[in-house]
Amino acid sequence: MLNNDERSLKIYEALASRPRLTVIELLAKQDMNVKELAERLGFSSATMTMHIKKLEEAGIVVNQSVPARHGHQKICSLALNEFTAQFRSPAAEPERxxxxxxxxxxxxxxxxxxxxxxxxxxxxxxxxxxxxxxxxxxxxxxxxxxxxxxxxxxxxxxxxxxxxxxxxxxxxxxxxxxxxxxxxxxxxxxxxxxxxxxxxxxxxxxxxxxxxxxxxxxxxxxxxxxxxxxxxxxxxxxxxxxxxxxxxxxxxxxxxxxxxxxxxxxxxxxxxxxxxxxxxxxxxxxxxxxxxxxxxxxxxxxxx
Incomplete structure (x- = not known):
């Protein structure tokens, strides 16, 4: 449940970006690594890593290390399926x-x-x-x-x-x-x-x-x-x-x-x-x- 606390603020900040919203849309369909996401959005791997870090900090995306042909690779996937937001106005209910x-x-x-x-x-x-x-x-x-x-x-x-x-x-x-x-x-x-x-x-x-x-x-x-x-x-x-x-x-x-x-x-x-x-x-x-x-x-x- 999101409201106006510090934890919720990280999620709002992460969502306030069209590229990050696109990442969420892509990961909703399938898990992808950073390179694949960067290619789909036309970004460098460094820029995409920055966006992924923001989504990770908000708890929206999680990275997992999985075996690859040469060593390991990090696969990005959605950590949240949904969330709800609830706001209350202290001015509207001053004595609550x-x-x-x-x-x-x-x-x-x-x-x-x-x-x-x-x-x-x-x-x-x-x-x-x-x-x-x-x-x-x-x-x-x-x-x-x-x-x-x-x-x-x-x-x-x-x-x-x-x-x-x-x-x-x-x-x-x-x-x-x-x-x-x-x-x-x-x-x-x-x-x-x-x-x-x-x-x-x-x-x-x-x-x-x-x-x-x-x-x-x-x-x-x-x-x-x-x-x-x-x-x-x-x-x-x-x-x-x-x-x-x-x-x-x-x-x-x-x-x-x-x-x-x-x-x-x-x-x-x-x-x-x-x-x-x-x-x-x-x-x-x-x-x-x-x-x-x-x-x-x-x-x-x-x-x-």
């Missing part, structure tokens, strides 16, 4: 504030899952793969990636709201994808989300992505899935949305949130779904985005 929580993907408080399944920290696999019992291992708190074929994991969102604060909206961003054996770019999965026991919507993830290395995925990881898509959930007084597109008519009022009580947040792939394609959840040390499950409880002050 928020509570922020960063929840690790291994910090779930409840689960019921079926294989394939497993989890790993930044350094190694936790427990044994495809054995749901290891989701109770105390080491799950250190997980940076978790996956399962069906079922759910449930997290607790801290609720620090006071009696003088009224919840206006909830924003949740997270990186996730489907879960296929190995990986499969065409592997749809109906992933459902619920807050405080109320269904807020279902999103069909298109696939399980593994054809190129995740930007943050550690070198030792060779289990197929490499990265996910960064998705933004939002529940407001008007309804529930994913990346700005309406998911359902469930509103903040429908969640019946009470001050002093944490909010259960469930991520589920039901065995009754049309596409039972599992889910992979990425923390800040795996995938393409350096973040956990980020939650914002946006509120306004009210008089008592």
């Amino acid at each position: 504030e928020y509570y922020h929580s960063s929840i690790g993907v291994g910090q779930y408080v409840d689960y019921a899952i079926t294989p394939t399944c497993g989890m790993a920290s930044r350094e190694s696999i936790i427990g044994q793969m495809d054995d749901p019992r290891y989701f109770s291992d105390p080491g799950h708190l250190e997980a940076a990636i978790i996956w399962f074929a069906s079922g759910y994991v449930e997290y607790r969102i801290p609720n620090y709201l006071l009696n003088t604060q009224r919840l206006k909206s909830i924003d949740i961003t997270l990186e996730l994808c489907s879960e296929a054996p190995g990986f499969n770019e065409q592997w749809p999965s109906d992933i459902a989300f619920a807050i405080n026991g109320r269904h807020i919507g279902t999103w069909t993830c298109p696939g399980d992505f593994g054809h190129k290395k995740g930007i943050l995925t550690p070198p030792w990881w060779n289990h197929g899935t490499q990265y996910g898509l960064l998705k933004g959930l939002r529940v407001t007084e008007e309804g529930s949305f994913l990346d700005g597109i309406r998911l359902s008519d469930t509103t903040i009022a429908d969640l019946a949130i009470m001050n002093g009580r944490d909010l259960p947040f469930r991520i589920e792939v039901s065995e009754e779904a049309r596409h039972v394609g599992g889910v992979v959840l990425f923390g800040k040390d795996f995938g393409n985005y350096s973040q956990n499950i980020e939650v914002y409880l946006n509120y306004e002050h009210v008089e008592k």
Whole structure:
């Protein structure tokens, strides 16, 4: 999710160039090396290297060294499939504030899952793969990636709201994808989300992505899935949305949130779904985005 912070600024700067936009268009069709890109745009290799560096710094393009006829060559590929931008005007909502929580993907408080399944920290696999019992291992708190074929994991969102604060909206961003054996770019999965026991919507993830290395995925990881898509959930007084597109008519009022009580947040792939394609959840040390499950409880002050 892009806004007006420093990380987003790098992306805006990288996109503010017609040659770099052309590079993105070319890489969307196929991976290419610097020489090939330079020839297509009519640039020198040095100039093209400068443009690629700018795109790398923004996290849009990634370089991988692969064997060539003489030594190795660096192949450029897209690191992002999509992104969304969200802007808020302090002038329009001068009294709006928020509570922020960063929840690790291994910090779930409840689960019921079926294989394939497993989890790993930044350094190694936790427990044994495809054995749901290891989701109770105390080491799950250190997980940076978790996956399962069906079922759910449930997290607790801290609720620090006071009696003088009224919840206006909830924003949740997270990186996730489907879960296929190995990986499969065409592997749809109906992933459902619920807050405080109320269904807020279902999103069909298109696939399980593994054809190129995740930007943050550690070198030792060779289990197929490499990265996910960064998705933004939002529940407001008007309804529930994913990346700005309406998911359902469930509103903040429908969640019946009470001050002093944490909010259960469930991520589920039901065995009754049309596409039972599992889910992979990425923390800040795996995938393409350096973040956990980020939650914002946006509120306004009210008089008592």
